[in-house]
Amino acid sequence: MLRRSGLSLGQYFLRRKNRAGFSWYLNKTKMSRPIQARRLEGLDKNVWVEFVKLAATYPAVNLGQGFPDLPPPDFAKEAFVKAVGGENIMLHQYTRVFGHPALVTILARFFGKLLGQELDPLTNVLVTVGAYEALFCCFQALVDEGDEVILIEPYFDCYEPMAKMAGGTPVFVQLRPKAAGAGKLMSSGDWQLDPAELASRFTKRTKAIVLNSPNNPLGKVFRREEMEFIADLCVKHDVLCFSDEVYEWLVYDGKEHIRIASLPGMWDRTITIGSAGKTFSTTGWKVGWTLGPDHLLKHLRTVHQNAVYHCPTAAQEAVAQAFQRELDHYGKPDSYFVQLAQEMQQKRDWLVQSLIAGGMKPIIPEGTYFMMADYSELKSEVPDLPDSEEPYDSRFIKWMIKNKGLVAIPVSAFYGTPHKRNFDHLIRFCFVKEEATLKAADDILRRWRLEKTGP
Amino acid sequence: MLRRSGLSLGQYFLRRKNRAGFSWYLNKTKMSRPIQARRLEGLDKNVWVEFVKLAATYPAVNLGQGFPDLPPPDFVKEAFVKAVGGENIMLHQYTRVFVILIEPYFDCYEPMVKMAGGTPVFVQLRPKAAGAGKLMSSGDWQLDPAELASRFTKRTKAIVLNSPNNPLGKVFRREEMEFIADLCVKHDVLCFSDEVYEWLVYDGKEHIRIASLPGMWDRTITIGSAGKTFSTTGWKVGWTLGPDHLLKHLRTVHQNAVYHCPTAAQEAVAQAFQRELDHYGKPDSYFVQLAQEMQQKRDWLVQSLIAGGMKPIIPEGTYFMMADYSELKSEVPDLPDSEEPYDSRFIKWMIKNKGLVAIPVSAFYGTPHKRNFDHLIRFCFVKEEATLKAADDILRRWRLEKTGP
Numbered sequence: 001m002l003r004r005s006g007l008s009l010g011q012y013f014l015r016r017k018n019r020a021g022f023s024w025y026l027n028k029t030k031m032s033r034p035i036q037a038r039r040l041e042g043l044d045k046n047v048w049v050e051f052v053k054l055a056a057t058y059p060a061v062n063l064g065q066g067f068p069d070l071p072p073p074d075f076a077k078e079a080f081v082k083a084v085g086g087e088n089i090m091l092h093q094y095t096r097v098f099g100h101p102a103l104v105t106i107l108a109r110f111f112g113k114l115l116g117q118e119l120d121p122l123t124n125v126l127v128t129v130g131a132y133e134a135l136f137c138c139f140q141a142l143v144d145e146g147d148e149v150i151l152i153e154p155y156f157d158c159y160e161p162m163a164k165m166a167g168g169t170p171v172f173v174q175l176r177p178k179a180a181g182a183g184k185l186m187s188s189g190d191w192q193l194d195p196a197e198l199a200s201r202f203t204k205r206t207k208a209i210v211l212n213s214p215n216n217p218l219g220k221v222f223r224r225e226e227m228e229f230i231a232d233l234c235v236k237h238d239v240l241c242f243s244d245e246v247y248e249w250l251v252y253d254g255k256e257h258i259r260i261a262s263l264p265g266m267w268d269r270t271i272t273i274g275s276a277g278k279t280f281s282t283t284g285w286k287v288g289w290t291l292g293p294d295h296l297l298k299h300l301r302t303v304h305q306n307a308v309y310h311c312p313t314a315a316q317e318a319v320a321q322a323f324q325r326e327l328d329h330y331g332k333p334d335s336y337f338v339q340l341a342q343e344m345q346q347k348r349d350w351l352v353q354s355l356i357a358g359g360m361k362p363i364i365p366e367g368t369y370f371m372m373a374d375y376s377e378l379k380s381e382v383p384d385l386p387d388s389e390e391p392y393d394s395r396f397i398k399w400m401i402k403n404k405g406l407v408a409i410p411v412s413a414f415y416g417t418p419h420k421r422n423f424d425h426l427i428r429f430c431f432v433k434e435e436a437t438l439k440a441a442d443d444i445l446r447r448w449r450l451e452k453t454g455p
Numbered sequence: 456m457l458r459r460s461g462l463s464l465g466q467y468f469l470r471r472k473n474r475a476g477f478s479w480y481l482n483k484t485k486m487s488r489p490i491q492a493r494r495l496e497g498l499d500k501n502v503w504v505e506f507v508k509l510a511a512t513y514p515a516v517n518l519g520q521g522f523p524d525l526p527p528p529d530f531v532k533e534a535f536v537k538a539v540g541g542e543n544i545m546l547h548q549y550t551r552v553f554v555i556l557i558e559p560y561f562d563c564y565e566p567m568v569k570m571a572g573g574t575p576v577f578v579q580l581r582p583k584a585a586g587a588g589k590l591m592s593s594g595d596w597q598l599d600p601a602e603l604a605s606r607f608t609k610r611t612k613a614i615v616l617n618s619p620n621n622p623l624g625k626v627f628r629r630e631e632m633e634f635i636a637d638l639c640v641k642h643d644v645l646c647f648s649d650e651v652y653e654w655l656v657y658d659g660k661e662h663i664r665i666a667s668l669p670g671m672w673d674r675t676i677t678i679g680s681a682g683k684t685f686s687t688t689g690w691k692v693g694w695t696l697g698p699d700h701l702l703k704h705l706r707t708v709h710q711n712a713v714y715h716c717p718t719a720a721q722e723a724v725a726q727a728f729q730r731e732l733d734h735y736g737k738p739d740s741y742f743v744q745l746a747q748e749m750q751q752k753r754d755w756l757v758q759s760l761i762a763g764g765m766k767p768i769i770p771e772g773t774y775f776m777m778a779d780y781s782e783l784k785s786e787v788p789d790l791p792d793s794e795e796p797y798d799s800r801f802i803k804w805m806i807k808n809k810g811l812v813a814i815p816v817s818a819f820y821g822t823p824h825k826r827n828f829d830h831l832i833r834f835c836f837v838k839e840e841a842t843l844k845a846a847d848d849i850l851r852r853w854r855l856e857k858t859g860p
Contacts, residue, residue, distance in 0.1 A: 035645075036704040037571065044707045072547045077540065080547075080719070085536035089526040093689045094682075097503070129691075132714045140570075144492040161711045166492065240490075282547045284718030299491040306566045312717055313689030314535075 043161045047394075047413040054398065055407045061440045063351075063429040064407035066216065066370060067283045070434055073336050076280045079321035083314040091314045098301055099127030099289070100316035106323045107274075111291055115262050115272070123294040126301055127311050131246045131275035131288035134300075135162055136307070138208075138242045138271050138290070141299035143168040147207035152193065154372075154414035154423070156216045156244065172416040173201045175218065177363075185352070187364045188220040188372075195229060202233050208240040209233075211260060214247040217372055217414050217428040219365020221255045228263060235265040240296070246275035246288075247368040249337040252345040255366050261291070268293050271300070276319040281340070281432070285315045344369050344431070350438055351431045358445030359452065369432035372411055376425045378452070393424040406444045494570050503562075509803065510812045516845045519812035521621065521775065523837040527686045528741050534726035535690075538719040546719045555606050555614040557598065559777075559819035559828070561621045561649065577821040578606050580623065582768075590757070592769045593625040593777075600634060607638050613645040614638075616665055619652040622777055622819050622833040624770020626660045633668060640670040645701070651680040651693075652773040654742040657750040660771050666696070673698050676705070681724040685741070686837070690720045749774050749836070755843055756836045763850030764857065774837035777816055781830045783857070798829040811849045 048065060055062045062069075071077070083091050098104070104127060108119035119125060128134040135158065143149060145167035151159050153174045163170045175191040211230065213222040222230075234241050243260050251257050261270040271292040277283035290300060329335040348364070351371055355362040361374040375396070381403075382396045393410035401407050411426035431438065503520060510517045517524075526532070538546050552573040556564050557580060568575045580596040616635065618627040627635075639646050648665050656662050666675040677696040682688035695705060734740040753769070756776055760767040766779040780801070786808075787801045798815035806812050816831035836843065 035701070036707075040704055040707045043711055044703070046710050049710070077547065081536060081540040084539055085532065090524070091689060092527050092532070092687045093522040093524070094520070095689060096507075129713045129717075130715065133712065136712045141491055141495060144494075158711065158714075165708075165711055284547050284715070286713075286715060286717045296490070299495055302491075302495045303570075306563065306570050308691075308713065309563070310689070310691060312691040312720060315717060315720075 039165050039167070041164075043165055047157060047409070051397070051407070051409060054401050058401050058405065060401050060405040060407045061437060061444060062407045063431065063433065063437070063441055064409050066430045066432070067277075068281045068369075068432040069437060070281060070432065072281045073322075075325050075336075076282055076318065076322045079325075080282075080285070080314065080318035082321075083317040091317055093313065094310045095313040095316065097305055097310055098122070099125055099311070100313060100320065102320040103127060103287075103289075103316045103323075106320050106327065107289055107291070110323055110327055111272070111274075115259055115267070115291065117262075117267055119291065120294075123297065124291060126290045126297050126304060127316060128288045128290065128304065129308050129311050130277060130286040131244065131273050132158065132286075133304075133308060134271075134273045134288045134290045135159070135242065135244065137300040137303045138273075139163055139166040139168065140303045140307075142240060142296070143207055146205060148203060148205045149207060150201050150209040150239075151416065152209075152211070152215075153416060153419060154215070154217050154411060155210065156212055157413050159210050159212075160416060168207065169205075170416060171201050171206070172419065173198050174419065175215075175220065185362065185364055188215070188218045188366050189223075191218055191220055191363070193226065193229075198230070199233060202237040202239060206237055206239050208242055210242045210244065212244040213260075214245075214251060214257065214365075214367025216247065216368055217370045217409070217411060218363065219368045219370055219372070221251050221257060221366040224256075224258050227258045227260050231260060231263040231266050234269060239269070241266065241270040243270055243272045245272055246278040248274065249279060250341055250344055250369060251367040252341065252348065253366065257367070268295075271296060276315075276322070280319070280322050280336070285319065287311065287315050287319045347431045347433070347438060350442070351429060354438070354442040354445050355429070357442070357449060359449045360445075363426075369430055371429050371431060372426050373429060374425055375427055378448075379425070391420050391424045393427055397427060404444055404448055406441060494572065496569075506802070506812070506814060509806050513806050513810065515806050515810045515812045516842060516849060517812045518834045518836065518838065518842070518846055519814050521835045521837070522688045523686045523774075524842055525686060525837065525839050530730050530741075531685045531687060531723070531727045534730075535719065535723035537726070538722040546722055551610060552612040553608065553610050554612060555644075556821065557614075557616070557620075558821060558824060559620070559622050559816060560615065561617055562818050564615050565821060573612065575821060576606050576611070577824065578603050579824065580620075580625065590761075590767065590769055593620070593623045593771050594628075596623055596625055596768070598631065598634075603635070604638060607642040607644060609642075611642060611644050613647055615647045615649065617649040618665075619650075619656060619662065619770075619772025621652065621773055622775045622814070622816060623768065624773045624775055624777070626656050626662060626771040629661075629663050632663045632665050636665060636668040636671050639674060644674070646671065646675040648675055648677045650677055651683040653679065654684060655746055655749055655774060656772040657746065657753065658771065662772070673700075676701060681720075681727075685724070685727050686745070690717075690724070692716065692720050692724045752836045752838070752843060755847070756834060759843070759847040759850050760834070762847070762854060764854045765850075768831075774835055776834045776836060777831050778834060779830055780832055783853075784830075796825050796829045798832055802832060809849055809853055811846060 051064055055064050104121035104125040107125050108121040112119040128137060139162040143163060143166040147168045148171045149163040149168045150171050150173060153172050160170050173193060175193055177186060178190045178192065209230065214220065241260055245259065248257050259272060261267050261272045271290050274289050276285055276287040290297065326336060348371065352362050352364060355373045359377045363372045365371050382399045384392060388395065391410060391412035393412050397408055397410050408427040408429050411428055412420040412424045415423055506519055510519050553576045554568045554573045555576050555578060558577050559580065565575050578598060580598055582591060583595045583597065614635065619625065646665055650664065653662050664677060666672050666677045675697060679694050681690055681692035695702065731741060753776065757767050757769060760778050764782045768777045770776050787804045789797060793800065796815060796817035798817050802813055802815050813832040813834050816833055817825040817829045820828055
């Protein structure tokens, strides 16, 4: 039985020999076996490590990795200062393994309303080291060898290696752009799933689908009908849903963020994932959470207690305080969630203008602080190398960093291996940046255009 | 090939059927399979979840879970305040394989080995008889060399070494370390060296870092903890040190699991280490002062436990102490058919009736051996004077009740 995709020929023959005699395998000296566990096969590469290093090496305007260079809101910073510097010294020591009581209590209250569920803080909430660890727990707890996991392309790149590390097989289905109207700018809403194609991905072996709305890198905010279609398939095929909602507060143009766990039949099969880092612009705090039914969360707790165990205490206290403040201001004009979305929408609109001025074709995101853009008009800068192992967009960006001092992320990083090349005319920009950063990017893009088109 | 120990009979037959036809397995409906991954089998129980909850439910003096109720040093606290409140806003913005475990061991090693698909192999530290009238020391607990050597087989991947040892407090001597190192080199085995209590060694003992012994750097991962080093367990900053050819694989796991660690806390730990580097070996070094302070608390607790009728095992390191409470066993009847180890039942009684929390030592043994050591419980003494005084009162009063006025 092939344990996972990508088994090398050498390992295949090794396993065939196994059937002949277990002792043959045992007698191979350890020196000739790889030292690392097989679960790591093919997982060592990471696009971020490479591009973050480049961005740090060259003087460049960094619209690459998705973290704010804006300060977090004062009330969040003050909550953290109070937690670490205040009189309650027990905030420097271990707290409850599955989540600091103050935090799980307020998360249960806050999201219970939004999900239309009575949430028990002790059994329906699990705090994790960032949404990243929440995803890790989902895969390790609920995905086993032979399980298929549906990933909607383009997807946040970690879903694929996490599925593989758990012994699962990723199955891809693509969001595809409808043709935009002539002269009109494309929106992330123009990218859609083909219903028949999506339905065909659900098989007897499908264990879970990963849904990310609002979507990184595209910025799509799935509509209610799209969510309902996915939900119906999950119910029909008895499939779990890992719902990555870290950008839940960053929706623009009056769009609505739908929580799939609130749709009929979905609460019992959905894990909803959130992030303090994205919610409060504090990515360095690394506080995330999962919300879900106890019969699923209990397995995530087992993974968590055998992996990270406790999450940092003071940061959780600070996030609890921050949520209390937002609960008090919910829906009001001075709610941070409201203000952040307004601020980001404006920055989005600035970047759209800059990219157009630079000769690119941006896809207007309905949510998140990411924007994809078609840079085909600039392709003459970097010759194509059809035999190159590296996708074109990756090579283009490396050239752009060194020669133009502007950082973006290649969209091919967000596609499963078979499809990478089909989308290498697109790159992703991050706009949760200070005005000065966006202005500097604007200057670079305009100057670049001038150089290409002449004075 | 059995993937891990504890495979149920049902799963064994499932795998046999696999050889006949992969499709048979696949066609079993999802409804009849457990929803969770098989790697979680047998891993859901956790001693801490149970005892921490109890300690929080009953009014009790908590010498159970290992965390200080003392404040961290000011320079450490200030470093964190500076990191989160300062101007640098960017600080807010990251086969079957066998593993040898030396009993008693920190309980997480066993489920972690199993979750990784490995099989734990146990070897025990055993007490030599203490001299008549003498108190036993953690140094009196030793490995049998032949027994340890016999645990190393062709399929042994790693040994986990924890020195100073939780829960016993043993600080492995150089000769003991060299013996282990020789076996690792001879059998090409890795060493995961958990040294989180490296600064808590008493009576002038020396903490030996096994990675510094001949042949060991290339096969050892050395693990440390800011939480234990600076009395800040809630910061959750730890580290591994080792050769790149091993660490690169840990990096792969890390980047696919947690990815970034919290930024401000790491900045604070860096500042704290800078301060200790400047004061290294001097009387005002926190490492020096903490060890002195803990040694004194150790000695107090020893007296309290003796006064309470228990026989403590004096730890050479860590802030844990095991004690033989056999003299008090009459309080809780034995139930030979009970699934729960006796020491665990005893402590639950002790929490509710005496208001004192400890941890059952059976929690630190692999399943086959749990009952052999259920006459021992573990106390944690990194606690304020008031806490230790309260424990002392409870123990003395308890003794008085048993022996009469």
